[in-house]
Amino acid sequence: MPQRISIQGAVTIPFQDQTLPKQPIIYRTYKTRYIGLLAIVILNIASGFVWLTYSAVPAQAMAFLNCTGFVINLTSILYFIAYVLMTPISGWMCERHGIQRSLIFGATLQIVGSWIRFVGTLVDSTPQQPEGRLALTLVGQVIAAAAQPFFMNVPPKYAAVWFSEHGRATATMIGSVSSSFAAALAQLVVPAITIDADSVKRTVLICAIISIAALFPNLLIAERPPTPPSPSAAEALLRTKEEPFLISLKKALTNPQFLLMMLVFGTFTACFSSFTALIAQFTAPYGYTSSEAGYFGAAMIFSGLLGACISVPLLDKFKHFNGFSKIMVIVSSAMFVTLIFAIRRNLSGGIMAISVILGISGFSVLPAGLEYGVEITYPVTPASSTSLLWGFSQLLTVIFLIILGVLQNDDLSATKGINPPMIFIAIWAIVFGVVPMFMIKIQYLRAEAEEAMRQREKSCHQQQEVPLAREC
Structure with missing residues (x-):
């Protein structure tokens, strides 16, 4: 009969080898x-191009679809x-059917939607009868x-x-x-x-x-590597069945530290996303063109990518996600x-400089937040914590876009220099971003568990017992 292995935080599963290895x-x-x-x-790059096909060129899209600007924003x-x-x-789906099948399913959805949009372009459209082309376009979208x-x-x-603890964050x-890179690329290529x-x-x-x-x-x-890159990956690879996704979600949502992290992550993702999407509206009352606003957004995105490429490998080495x-x-x-105070007439250089700093700081927070979310919810599966972080941030972004659209007041901005949307973003970032961040306690549960498993493996090997992830 095959022996059974008990892993802390996991189900009990049969181990098929009759002779257990004596080496770590x-x-x-x-x-x-x-x-x-x-x-x-x-x-993600393909998704960015499909996403911004119309909104990157609103004037051309409105003429082609015979619709209003609201539909393009939609x-x-x-x-x-x-x-x-x-x-x-x-x-x-990622937890139940694996990474590869989940990606292929998503790619298939994207293909179907993209080609439905193209079929829509073959339908005649006039200002009097735009419905056919417009309907297929929105369904495909x-x-x-x-x-x-x-x-x-x-x-x-x-x-x-797939990656060791020294490469996961990167x-x-x-x-x-x-x-984000895809969005910036699409904003340049599509026009x-x-x-x-x-x-x-x-x-x-x-x-398409x-x-x-x-x-x-x-x-x-390949669905998973032949041998594990780290102790936590070894634990996952030994499982024959992942924990039910709804149970993982419940565990994450009942973790106070994760809820704080979700609020912080959602806040800054929504602030950056809405600022990037509406920067042309924020700056227009001060005489800046759409092209100039695009340069501000591009500067923020590309500097953010560069900053993340430098900072995150350092995080991989030192693991100070919280600090x-x-x-x-x-x-x-x-x-x-x-x-x-910087969005004023003839201050494009200042706005550009602030956009660069904003990109470097903001884009570095995203991967750090995702990794820290996994750390403080371990052994909850990464797909669960990530889904909640991104899902909440996207919901908050939709709410922000609606609120900021209502707050936009061109006359007030042009005559008195008061920019209500930027005031809202700044206050929200401080109250629901900075304050909750300092309420989060330092917890590196996955890193601590991996170190404990390494020590356990070493101890078991010294006793000539079964190595990592098997009861000593």
Whole structure:
């Protein structure tokens, strides 16, 4: 009869080997892990192009679809709404059916939605009868939007299974910020290839082709490595059945420290997302063009990507997620406060400088927050904590977009220099970002568990008993 292994925090499962090894498990990583990470990045890039196909070129899109600006904004808002609705499903599928199947399912949704949009471009549309093209466009946009959480929620889970403790945060950073990189890239490329209303059809076709191309790298992903890269990954690899997703969600939602982290993460994600989306509206009363506003947003995104590439590998080495996040949320909040006074006429240099600092501080918080969310909820599965963090942040973003739209007052901004949306963002960032961040207690449960398992393995080996993850 096969022996049974008991793992703390996991189910009891049979171990099939008749003779248990007498040597410690050797943790190793495989170069193929980068294939999966690249596949996630490519999917996020494709998602960014599909998401911003119309909102990156509103004038051309309105002429092509014969619709109002509200409908063009709706194509973007649908992505946030669909994300909130599909986040629980994507998390459940990732845990139940595995990373590869979850990614392939999301990629398939994106392909179907993208090609429905293209079919819509073949339908005649006039100002008197725009319904057919518009209906297919919105249906395709909703289906494609439903795919996004399958790509954005998976990086921490993939990093936990394939990367060691010295590379997890970097892998999470690359996978997570790829969606922001995609948005910046789409904002540059889509306007360049969409010259007029007639070229919108070509752009939609290109995005549909990109969605198909993004599927193929996922076919090369292995579900899990042959041997574990870390003690926590070894524990996950020994399980034959993951903990039910709803139970994992319940554990995370009843963790006070995680709830604080969720509020902080959601606050700053919503602040950055809404600021990026509406920066043209915030600056227009002061005489800045849409192109200039685009430069501010691009500066924030690209500087943020550069800052994350530098800071997150250091986090991988030193593991000070909590302390680092506190510093970054203070800097970010200070920049939002400064923008209240900096968004003025003929101060483009100052706005650009603040955007750069804001990008560096803000984008560094995202991967650090995702990794710290996994740490303080361990042994809850990474897909559960990540789904909650991203889902709440997207819901908050939708609420922000509505509130900021109501608060926007061009006359007040132009005559008295008062910018109500920026005041709202700054106050919210301080009250619901900085304050809760300093209420979070330092907890590195996964790191502590891994160190305990390493010590246990060493002790068991000295006693010539079974090594890691088996009862000594």
